[in-house]
Amino acid sequence: MKRHLIIGGGIAGCSLAWRLIQNGEQVRLIDDKKNKSSSIAAGMINPIVFRRVTKSWRVDEFLPEAVRFYQDLERSTQCKFFKEIKIRRFFASEQEKKYWDEKQKTTEYQNYLSPSENLKRPYSNSDKKWGSGIVKNAYRVDAAYFMKEIQTLLLSRKSLRYEFFDQNQLNPYELTYKNERYDSVVFCCGSDQDRIPYFNRVEIQHTKGQLLTINSCDMTEKETWNHKGFLLPTGPNLFKVGATIERGARDTRITKEGMENLIHILEGMFSGSYQVSKQVAGIRPTVFDRRPVLGQHPVHNGLYIFNGLGTKGYLMAPLLSQEMMHFILSDKPLNREVQLMRFNKKDV
Numbered sequence: 001m002k003r004h005l006i007i008g009g010g011i012a013g014c015s016l017a018w019r020l021i022q023n024g025e026q027v028r029l030i031d032d033k034k035n036k037s038s039s040i041a042a043g044m045i046n047p048i049v050f051r052r053v054t055k056s057w058r059v060d061e062f063l064p065e066a067v068r069f070y071q072d073l074e075r076s077t078q079c080k081f082f083k084e085i086k087i088r089r090f091f092a093s094e095q096e097k098k099y100w101d102e103k104q105k106t107t108e109y110q111n112y113l114s115p116s117e118n119l120k121r122p123y124s125n126s127d128k129k130w131g132s133g134i135v136k137n138a139y140r141v142d143a144a145y146f147m148k149e150i151q152t153l154l155l156s157r158k159s160l161r162y163e164f165f166d167q168n169q170l171n172p173y174e175l176t177y178k179n180e181r182y183d184s185v186v187f188c189c190g191s192d193q194d195r196i197p198y199f200n201r202v203e204i205q206h207t208k209g210q211l212l213t214i215n216s217c218d219m220t221e222k223e224t225w226n227h228k229g230f231l232l233p234t235g236p237n238l239f240k241v242g243a244t245i246e247r248g249a250r251d252t253r254i255t256k257e258g259m260e261n262l263i264h265i266l267e268g269m270f271s272g273s274y275q276v277s278k279q280v281a282g283i284r285p286t287v288f289d290r291r292p293v294l295g296q297h298p299v300h301n302g303l304y305i306f307n308g309l310g311t312k313g314y315l316m317a318p319l320l321s322q323e324m325m326h327f328i329l330s331d332k333p334l335n336r337e338v339q340l341m342r343f344n345k346k347d348v
């Protein structure tokens with residue numbers, strides 16, 4: 001059995017910690033409770049990228065593992081935070097509808113796209129011109145609930161501590177932290193990675209996002225709507241509206257401008273009445289090529305990074321945490337597209 005220190009308890013760090021524990025490893029996860037992203041996310045798992053109607057990167061691999069992972073965790077925690085949803089996409093152009101209709105007929109897309117429709121939905125503002133279609137095999141994780149439960153599980157295994165990572169206490173040569181020896185130290189710090197003195201050539205960009213919670217009796221709770229943003233049912237008469245994309249901002253303050261953008265997204269889709277009950281903001285850790293970053297430090301071989309989950313942490317973390325674990329424990333090569341080498345710098 002080996003000992004692993006993980007810094008950062010978002011979806012990346014928690015999923016890796018849980019994988020390692022289940023594999024019989026000893027884990028210490030430390031988190032400073034300043035979570036920027038995982039606990040406020042909408043938690044949607046959408047297999048399709050709209051406009052050109054393409055499958056999300058590696059979705060045929062990510063999706064089955066995500067379903068297995070969340071369902072296993074529901075059994076371990078005896079909680080319900082994962083469910084299948086229907087995403088109705090209102091097409092943004094004639095071209096998009098054309099792509100949809102073409103791809104929907106192919107075997108490759110039949111698990112994900114249902115035939116397009118021209119029916120007008122009650123209170124819909126966005127299906128007048130080109131109609132809509134349902135994305136199948138989409139899911140939602142109740143992110144706040146999930147994060148609370150997985151952290152409770154890790155606390156019950158005495159694997160999680162709430163504290164700030166003090167870099168002066170890490171000896172990267174001897175792999176000791178606060179005088180305790182580890183076999184690996186994995187940084188899963190999300191958008192705070194640039195405060196860590198290792199892997200600092202890896203550019204984790206900050207993409208702020210804001211979300212609203214609204215109450216409405218007019219909207220059906222059976223479908224999620226998507227058109228320039230989303231309207232996601234989360235409970236009786238309760239919906240999330242999202243999300244803004246604000247590049248470069250590192251603060252998590254909610255803003256008036258964010259509110260205006262979100263109302264614009266909402267009213268572009270929905271003509272019913274509603275009341276806003278909450279606004280939140282977070283920072284997505286993104287990378288220039290929209291691929292995650294996994295790997296080993298070229299000088300200090302016991303140090304690792306697992307980051308860059310961007311807008312799709314809930315889809316990708318289950319399988320990537322498994323691949324990361326195999327890389328740490330048995331050197332199994334990582335997918336080429338996530339490797340550190342693409343930053344093309346020796347000293348990362």
Ligand SMILES: Cc1cc2nc3c(=O)[nH]c(=O)nc-3n(C[C@H](O)[C@H](O)[C@H](O)COP(=O)(O)OP(=O)(O)OC[C@H]3O[C@@H](n4cnc5c(N)ncnc54)[C@H](O)[C@@H]3O)c2cc1C
Pocket residue numbers: 007008009010011012013030031032033034035036037038039040041042043044045163164165188189190191192193195208209210211242243244281282283284285306307308309310311312313314315
């Ligand atoms: C508005 C919004 C909506 C989103 N919606 C979705 C969605 O619908 N579906 C989806 O899949 N994704 C969504 N995302 C993206 C998703 O949230 C991210 O992909 C994911 O949360 C990134 O997880 P992470 O663990 O890498 O980072 P984080 O969640 O930021 O976690 C990093 C953790 O490290 C800790 N930490 C950092 N530095 C230190 C330190 N020095 N010492 C101790 N602890 C430290 C932080 O406190 C934090 O808890 C959304 C994001 C936003 C902002």
